[in-house]
Amino acid sequence: MISVVIPAFNEQENIPAAAERLGGILAPLSDYELIFVDDGSKDGTWELIKQLGETDEHIRGLHFSRNFGKEGAVFAGLKAADGDCVAVIDCDLQHPPELLEKMYAAWKNGAEVVEAVKASRGKEGIIYKLFAKTFYRMMKNSSAIDLDGASDYKLMDRKVVNALNEMPERLTFFRALSSWVGFRTERVEFDVAPRNAGKTKWSFRKLFRYAISSITSFTNVPMQIITWSGVLFFIFAVILAIQTLVNFCTGKAADGFSTVILLLLIIGSILMLGIGIMGYYLSKIYEEIKQRPRYIVSEESGRRQRREDNK
Ligand code: UDP
Ligand code: MG
Secondary structure, three states: OEEEEEEEOOOOOOHHHHHHHHHHHHOOOOOEEEEEEEOOOOOOHHHHHHHHHHHOOOEEEEEEOOOOOHHHHHHHHHHHOOOOEEEEOOOOOOOOOOHHHHHHHHHHOOOOEEEEEEEEOOOOOHHHHHHHHHHHHHHHHHHOOOOOOOOOOEEEEHHHHHHHHOOOOOOOOHHHHHHHOOOOEEEEEEEOOOOOOOOOOOOHHHHHHHHHHHHHHHOOHHHHHHHHHHHHHHHHHHHHHHHHHHHHHOOOOOOOHHHHHHHHHHHHHHHHHHHHHHHHHHHHHHHHHOOOOOOOEEEEEOHHHHHHHHO
16 A cells, blocks of 8 residues: 655645545555645645545545644654555645656665655745755755755655654654665656645745754754864964064064954854854754654544544
8 A cells, every 4th residue: 555645734725636636646556545634724724634534535634733844744644654655745736746656666666765856946036046055055065965856755665664753853854864764765856846726835934944953953064163163263363372472572562452352253253153053952952852742633534533433
């Protein structure tokens, strides 16, 4: 059986279309289940999922008690999935469902992770593109995980899903974790389609926080930068000290008041920045150590739920 995990946040216009298109593609391939994970939507998304689940036994739903973010939704879906392979796909049909046939075939041929990579990025603003590029370059240089063109559109073998389910960490980055676990990986290319309906659920703020959290999840390079800038400043200080001493000995004692102020400012700001970065990692440790759940499922619907109710 193939399971498809579909995170959905305020996607009422897209749910029926997604269910229909995915069903049409999967039915000839094998037995399947669609797991819609409603990430605390405020619109009719959850009612729709429940309704669809009543008439179509392939459709299951999980409902979060509030918006926990896409990462939580993906991982909740992976945990709930019963399939021999599990795919993750966006609800807005920007990930062409037709590609699943190819991904499924690759899995049948022995691939354990089938990644769909973006051949083209679709319509995006120039600032957004710039940020995305910088982010991916930083990730590549610092953690050796190449995410260029990566998306959350994946198909994974049960083994991989089990490995991901065992990850104890709370602050996850699915896109990178699924390549971090290793396994035989194959890539297929796709062009990002325009959104079926509605608008993007990621505000700039949300995305920026996601980027920072992902970088700090995968690399300690920002902390190393602090150390190196410390070394740089020490060298600078030594040179300056020698110059001052020479001036002192030759009787040309500096009256450089502005130099002192400038140096104080620079060193002060570097220190603050350093402490800020350390604080970020510290707060991350704090978040992880609290051991709070990544998401809270408040309701379930569909086949499995009915099976349990009948017991
Ligand atoms: N999504 C989610 N929780 C969120 C934000 C987004 O589950 O807090 C889902 C959303 O419903 C969609 C997928 O994540 O299925 C991708 O979101 P979106 O299409 O808004 O992002 P974009 O394609 O613009 O990057
Ligand atoms: Mg989208």
